[in-house]
Amino acid sequence: MRFHHQSQAISTTRRNFLQSVTGAAAASSFFGPSALKGMVGPGTRKTVVVTFGGGARDDETFAPDGQENIPHLMNELLPQSTFYTQMVNKGILGHYVATASIVTGAYETFNNFAAVSPDNPTVFEYFRKDVRRPATDSWVVAPSNGFARIGESGNKAYGAGLGAGVILPKRLLSAALTSRSDGARYEHLLRDNYETPLHAPSLTGHQIELGQMAEVLKLSVDDFSTHARSLASPDEMSVYVAKHLMKEFAPSLLWVTLHDIDIAHSGTFSLYVDGIKRSDRLCAELWQAIQKDPEYANKTTMFILPDFGRDSDIEPGGNGFQHHRTGDASSRTTWMMVLGPNAKQNVVIDRAVESVDLVPTIGSLLKFDARLSSGKPLAEVV
């Protein structure tokens, strides 16, 4: 009960401010004439999901003090979106297991640091099996080696051969650099996960390796390495690869997990905020790329959500923004932004929804049945 009240208090603060700034419509006016609906274009629908892996708190995003960190989300994307103020994650708050839970629509319970596949079918498997789509139609771009098996579950009815292609840009860059002498110029792109001080699980997934990059992405090792030098962070590299995938394959289902924010585990507030600012900019870049690409424009729904929050400043068992260990309301409650033809513009949804609701929602859009998910489709955007 206490948790429920805290969640509501958090979202109420954010909602009130959003309304004062943007004039966003409340849920009660959702079905009214003021809510504009984007134009639905011809052709097959597509979905792009961006998660802020690393967890971001309201305090540094949509709360009044945090809004200076997200000018693109606030000023460009929010007015075009349906915005959920209470996205609650009731599962384990570790990045890999939490992302796996979002990807499967079921709360996974495996060891966050183990190199294992999710137990439940992933969104990619549901999509490919039900809609009979080829492997090139669903992709994951993930930040660290720990995400190598995120694309395909261990479920016997799905699993092998039905998952998404997984690209780990840092892994590719690291491999590319073994033959070069100027590795120091790229070190800013190879930063590691800080969830535990030193986290580098072994790889056992089906990720694209360096030798396949030229063939699959039509991108030479030299071109990739040269471009990487101009980028500021691993997340920029992920978005670069995501755009490349869009150009080469125009996948119907593209999932990008950003992770720069996770530097917060090192306890450096400035670097955590820098990560949020970068994520904000990259989300806008990706949305703009979608709007400019005829394969995507007017038929793509984009979901943006942190995988969860981080501990509250006032929770005595935690250390504020640094971790997400307490399971308090701040660490479990975050937001989700939905843009695209099915999302009414400038609408705020107050009711609590869960992060496992995302996959059934995508299922309604892309016409598959997420039958083992514990979530429910979000009626406002399907």
Next chain:
Amino acid sequence: MLPGQLTAESFAGYPTQARAFAAERLELLRNLPLAFVPLLLRELLVYDYKFPMERVDLERQFRFLGSLSAGDAAKHLEGFSKLRLPRDLEKLDWVNNPAIFSEQLTAHLWNTHQIDAFRAAAVLWVKEASTAFPDGPIPVRRLGVAIIGQGAGTNEYRLFRKLRPLGTYFPKVAKPETGVASILAALGRRAQAHPGPYRHWYVDGGTPVPVGAVGVTRVSWAELAPARAALQVKMQKTYEASVFDPEAFRTMMAQIKPVEIGLDAASGGDEAINRFQMTLITEGSGTQVFSTTFVQWAVREALRRAQPLTLVARFAPRQREKQMNELLAESSKRQDLDPQGSLVDADMGAYYHWLNQQRLAGAEQSGFLAWFEGHGEAVVVAPGFTKGTSSDAPVELANLLGRLS
């Protein structure tokens, strides 16, 4: 093993005082639920090396337990008793390795969606014990001082953004060149006026300035450089291994002894401080590589454990962000510092310093000062300083400190 099977011999591996403490309270321990007793033993195991206030806290919990009838004790611990635990946990050597039990218990609680129930039970337990046996009065109002921004030049970040609504902002602090000396002099005076072990602390994120007074406990980034280097070598080896096991890594870090990283009581050190310093860099996240994180965590832990009457924290520039293996090579490479980012880190660190101070006894009377080193900006949070206001009159830090003592 279940708590009811505990005997005095169960604690044979404990240090002297801890062993005696456990033996005297054996009956109490035997009646506690399995989800609770190892967590208590985790504290008891290091009783010999605890600060005086930590011992008071631990003794308070046992006094509270001892004051309850069997029925009342069961009621107060119901939140722990109701947790569903696997048999595997019973088989662990939780008497001698309570930290490992704690880790596995935590993982189990998350996996089984019981972490919220556990958290609620723990919060309730601490609250009830504190209410039944409240803290006594403290001899002087508590004072916290955060010195932030060393080495930062022109600043466009709005400083003290979280503290200003809580107190009075001073944008025209005069004579900033004497600020550090004024603050450390005030610390020395308080140490002389209210002497006692671990009552007055000075934490520095760089090279500490001599305080010139006895009775001040000092912890600094610079003085821990040899210990940090020794630890970084161990971390680097783990990092470069072909297969990395995060759980084994955490266990390795938890089992390091002070002497292994050069923090040796035999060389004249204080065992409680040596262990305190060791845990800062073995249990903290980021404290091994970023000095701003080190100061923030040291302040949090000093306040939580030693509950000092005075704590001065001085942040210094940290190294820039790099790959982990580069960060761990701190001792062998020239430092590339980030003063501006460190200022932002420290601004948040100052807020956390105040928050953690407010968790201690006498919070309503406590005073807190945060100052941008070498510059004219400060904020004071204390009774008598109006919340959310700004004072444009020039003022010296010595004057503000005088009002806080």
